[in-house]
Amino acid sequence: MNALSIIIKREFSSYFATPLAYVFILVFLVLSSAFTFYLGQFYERGQADLLPFFNFHPWLYLFLIPAVSMRLWSEERKTGSIELLLTLPITLWDAILGKFLAAWAFVGLALVGTFPIWLSVNYLGQPDNGAILAGYMGSWLMSGAFLAIGCCMSALTKNQIIAFILTGITCLFLVLAGFPMVLNFFESWVPSLVLDLITGLSIISHFIAISKGVLALTDLVYFFAMMVLWLYLTHLALAAKAAD
Amino acid sequence: MIKVSHLVKQFGPLTAVNDLSFEVGPGTVLGFLGPNGAGKSTTMKMITGFLTPSSGQVSIHGHDIVAARQAAQTRLGYLPEGAPCYEEMTVKNFLTFIAEVRGARGTVRNQWVDRATDTVSLRKVLDQRIETLSKGYKRRVGLAQALIHDPDVLILDEPTDGLDPNQKHQVREMILSLSDQKIVIISTHILEEVSAVCSRALIISDGQIVLDDTPQGLRARAADHLAVSLKVDDLDPEALKIACQALSECERVEIAEGGLVTVFPVPGSSGLLMALQMLIADKGWQVAQLQQHEGQLDEVFRQVTLEAQR
Numbered sequence: 094m095n096a097l098s099i100i101i102k103r104e105f106s107s108y109f110a111t112p113l114a115y116v117f118i119l120v121f122l123v124l125s126s127a128f129t130f131y132l133g134q135f136y137e138r139g140q141a142d143l144l145p146f147f148n149f150h151p152w153l154y155l156f157l158i159p160a161v162s163m164r165l166w167s168e169e170r171k172t173g174s175i176e177l178l179l180t181l182p183i184t185l186w187d188a189i190l191g192k193f194l195a196a197w198a199f200v201g202l203a204l205v206g207t208f209p210i211w212l213s214v215n216y217l218g219q220p221d222n223g224a225i226l227a228g229y230m231g232s233w234l235m236s237g238a239f240l241a242i243g244c245c246m247s248a249l250t251k252n253q254i255i256a257f258i259l260t261g262i263t264c265l266f267l268v269l270a271g272f273p274m275v276l277n278f279f280e281s282w283v284p285s286l287v288l289d290l291i292t293g294l295s296i297i298s299h300f301i302a303i304s305k306g307v308l309a310l311t312d313l314v315y316f317f318a319m320m321v322l323w324l325y326l327t328h329l330a331l332a333a334k335a336a337d
Numbered sequence: 338m339i340k341v342s343h344l345v346k347q348f349g350p351l352t353a354v355n356d357l358s359f360e361v362g363p364g365t366v367l368g369f370l371g372p373n374g375a376g377k378s379t380t381m382k383m384i385t386g387f388l389t390p391s392s393g394q395v396s397i398h399g400h401d402i403v404a405a406r407q408a409a410q411t412r413l414g415y416l417p418e419g420a421p422c423y424e425e426m427t428v429k430n431f432l433t434f435i436a437e438v439r440g441a442r443g444t445v446r447n448q449w450v451d452r453a454t455d456t457v458s459l460r461k462v463l464d465q466r467i468e469t470l471s472k473g474y475k476r477r478v479g480l481a482q483a484l485i486h487d488p489d490v491l492i493l494d495e496p497t498d499g500l501d502p503n504q505k506h507q508v509r510e511m512i513l514s515l516s517d518q519k520i521v522i523i524s525t526h527i528l529e530e531v532s533a534v535c536s537r538a539l540i541i542s543d544g545q546i547v548l549d550d551t552p553q554g555l556r557a558r559a560a561d562h563l564a565v566s567l568k569v570d571d572l573d574p575e576a577l578k579i580a581c582q583a584l585s586e587c588e589r590v591e592i593a594e595g596g597l598v599t600v601f602p603v604p605g606s607s608g609l610l611m612a613l614q615m616l617i618a619d620k621g622w623q624v625a626q627l628q629q630h631e632g633q634l635d636e637v638f639r640q641v642t643l644e645a646q647r
Contacts, residue, residue, distance in 0.1 A: 099437045103423070110425040110466075173421035177482070180385045180417075181438045182410040 096183040100191025101198070108199050117161060121203045124153055129210060142220050146210055147228045147304040151268045151297060154239050159260035161200065162243020163253040165192050166331070170251045179331075189327050193244050193320075200236045204229060224306025231303025234316035235296060239264050241323035248330040264296075271295025338362050339384065339490060339520055344393035346379050346544075353379040355544035357393070361537075363489070364517045368535035368552075369524035372642055376544035377524040378418055381494050384522070385415045397490055411439070414488040418495050420479025424468035428459055428478055431467060435482045453481040457511060473504040480511065491515070493523045497530060509534050528634040531555070542642040552634070558641075559632030565610050566599045568626040569617075574598050580620070586612045597626065 108114040128149035138145065169175035178188055214220045239260070246259040269275045270291050279288055292298070299312040339361045346354040354376040361367050369377040382388040384395050386402045386409060395402040400409035423431055429450065436449040454460055457477040462470055467478055476496065483491060496512070497505040512521060512534050525531065531538045532552045540548040540555075548555065556562055569577055574596045581590050581600045586609040591599045602609040610629050617624055 096438055099434065103426075103434050106430075107423065107425055172424070173417055173419055174423060176382070176387050176417040177415070177421055180387050180410060180413075180415045181435070182407040182440075183438060184407070 096181075096187045097191050097194075100183070100187055101195045104192050104195030105198055108195075113161075114199065117157065117199075118203045118206055121153070121157055122206055124157075125149065125207055126210065128153065140218075143210065143214055143225050143228055144304065146207070147232055147300075150232045150304075151235065151300060154236055155261055155264050155268065158200070158236060158239035158264065159243050159246075159257040161196055162240050162260055163247055163256040165196060165244055166247040166327075167251055167253045167256045171253075185328060185331060189244065189324055189331070193240060193324060193327075196240050196244075197233075197237050200240065201233055204233055204236070221306060227306045227308050228304040230308065231300050231312075234303070234313070235300050238267075238296065238316050238319035238323070241320040241327070242267075245323045245327040245330060248327045249334075267294060267296045269295075269297075271298040338398060339522075340394070340396045341380075341384065342394050344380065344383060344395065345391045346376075346383060346388060347391045353544055354383070354390075357541075357544065357546060359539060359546065359549065361520050361522065363520055365537055366512065366521040366523065366535045368531045368538040369522065369541055370528070370531060370538050370638065371524075371526065371541035373526065375541045375642070377541055378494055379544075380541070381415075381492050381522070381524060385413060385492050386410055387417075411486075412488055413490040413492060414483035414486065416479045416483045416491075416493040416496055418498075420476045422467055422475070422478055422482065425466060427464050427466055428454075428470075428481075429463045431478065432481055432485060436485050439486045441486070449485050449487075452487075453485040456484055457481045458507075473500055473507075476500060476504070476508065480508070484515075489519055491519060491521045493521065495524055495526075497525070497527065505530075528638055532634065540638065540641055547641045547644070548637075555634055555637050556632030558637045559630075559634070560636065561599070561601065561630045562632035563607060563609060564599055564601045564630045565613055566593075566597050566626065566628045566630065567613065567617075567624060568597050570623040570625050572622060580616065581613070584609070584612050584616065599630075 108117075125146065129143075129146040132145075132149065134145060166175070169178060179185065211225060214225070215222070242263050243256070243260040246263065247253075247256040249259070250256050266275075272295075276288065276292065279291060283291075293315075299315045302309060302312050341360070342358045344354055344357040345352070357376075357380060369380065371377050379388065383390050384397070384402065386406045389403060395409075397409040398412050400412065402409045423434075426434070432450045432453055433446065436446045439449075441449045454463060457480050459474070459477055459481055462474055467475060470478070476499075480493070480496065483493065493512070497508050500508065509530065512523065515521060523530070523534065535552055538548075538550060538552055538555055539546050548558075550558075567577075574592045577598050578590045578592060581587055581598065584600075586602055586606045588601045588603045590601070593599065600609060600613065613627075617627075
């Protein structure tokens with residue numbers, strides 16, 4: 094066991110030492126089911142797939158993921174335990190990745206907890222389980238990208254509320270980037286190259302592709318690149334101002 | 338051996354630590370003394386590798402804290418100010434985590450946890466969550482994690498701050514009981530602590546060392562070092578004052594309320610007490626009170642830190 098896995102283990106179990114884990118999982122399950130059945134018209138559509146389930150994940154993650162990520166570094170900075178953590182003989186990357194991977198695994202666990210929906214759809218019809226698996230993968234990758242953003246924002250401030258809001262806003266921008274209302278706003282005054290870039294940044298377009306069962310390399314690269322980028326920014330932020 | 342040379346830390350326009358240099362060898366308990374905001378904690382944060390110095394070097398047993406941070410950090414244990422830890426964990430889980438991060442596995446890990454638990458007497462609360470513990474116990478948990486790998490170097494930032502007198506005593510006993518092969522650096526603004534545990538004291542003010550001496554050496558700088566207070570039955574304090582002023586060892590005499598006469602020695606002389614005793618025997622005085630002063634540390638502290646700020 095190396096330093097990274099020890100930190101993952103500690104971080105992961107710390108979720109369950111407080112009510113946070115249980116509240117999060119409960120809220121996630123209740124809301125994802127409610128959205129699927131009421132707003133998504135799961136029955137009325139009469140199709141055996143989980144699109145109505147996955148379609149709401151970006152919106153659900155917009156406020157649930159910041160709630161998980163806001164404490165990652167803010168809390169350490171506020172209580173001063175960051176001083177303890179970063180004077181242990183580990184690298185800064187061990188600490189950053191340990192926290193991130195534990196959070197990602199935790200969200201993954203919540204996602205696994207939605208399996209009754211998968212059972213229901215299999216009971217009701219013959220869905221394409223490969224596509225459903227891809228949908229789960231896409232949702233998990235998206236949560237990873239959101240969490241990486243949350244890590245970075247949490248590293249910037251001692252205040253968890255600020256971390257929550259900054260993460261929510263950044264994620265909202267990335268979700269909305271592919272929507273006409275945002276694109277129309279930029280269309281008239283930015284060069285088409287920038288407009289393409291904004292569209293390309295959109296989480297939604299990459300997520301929708303995967304949730305329909307198409308695991309394209311570009312989408313995978315997009316999500317992993319997001320995680321690498323934001324974790325790298327976390328590293329920069331902590332190296333520069335961990336002590337403030 | 339810890340070597341600190343020309344250490345500087347700047348936060349924007351503020352210079353928190355300004356060209357600090359010193360060396361400490363094994364068997365020393367070094368006290369960092371200084372007013373709040375003098376740069377004690379900042380210096381400790383640089384020695385432990387939490388903060389990167391703006392310039393200057395720190396080496397711990399030959400390992401540079403910036404270039405070979407992890408190698409240096411394996412040799413040291415650190416209690417940050419306020420003893421922060423992961424409060425949602427139980428004491429046992431927390432200590433196990435620290436032991437594992439520091440490389441202990443299986444039985445070695447359990448031995449480390451056991452040893453640290455016993456050193457700071459945590460056995461009773463081992464399965465309690467840290468957040469439920471009293472301040473004194475929390476501080477002990479912080480000390481336990483700093484000690485767990487039996488490091489050569491211990492850096493303790495205000496280890497007794499906020500503790501009650503009994504707890505302070507325990508922590509000091511513990512620091513004293515540590516192997517005399519270690520280097521211990523503690524920061525404090527409590528002066529009695531310096532004489533209680535330190536073998537050497539650095540007074541820091543405005544990020545600079547203003548005094549580097551033993552606690553005895555510090556006392557020797559006090560104005561009342563080796564001064565003698567006395568009270569004689571049936572003798573007017575004024576008459577006593579005149580009699581004392583005749584002594585060659587006497588610099589000046591003060592009379593306090595209640596008639597206590599304090600005789601201050603000529604700087605450098607050490608025979609004042611003896612001379613006074615001879616005087617007393619000679620005159621056949623009935624002495625009600627006789628006391629030699631060691632020197633007030635807080636006076637020295639105030640004197641040197643205020644001088645430095647001027």
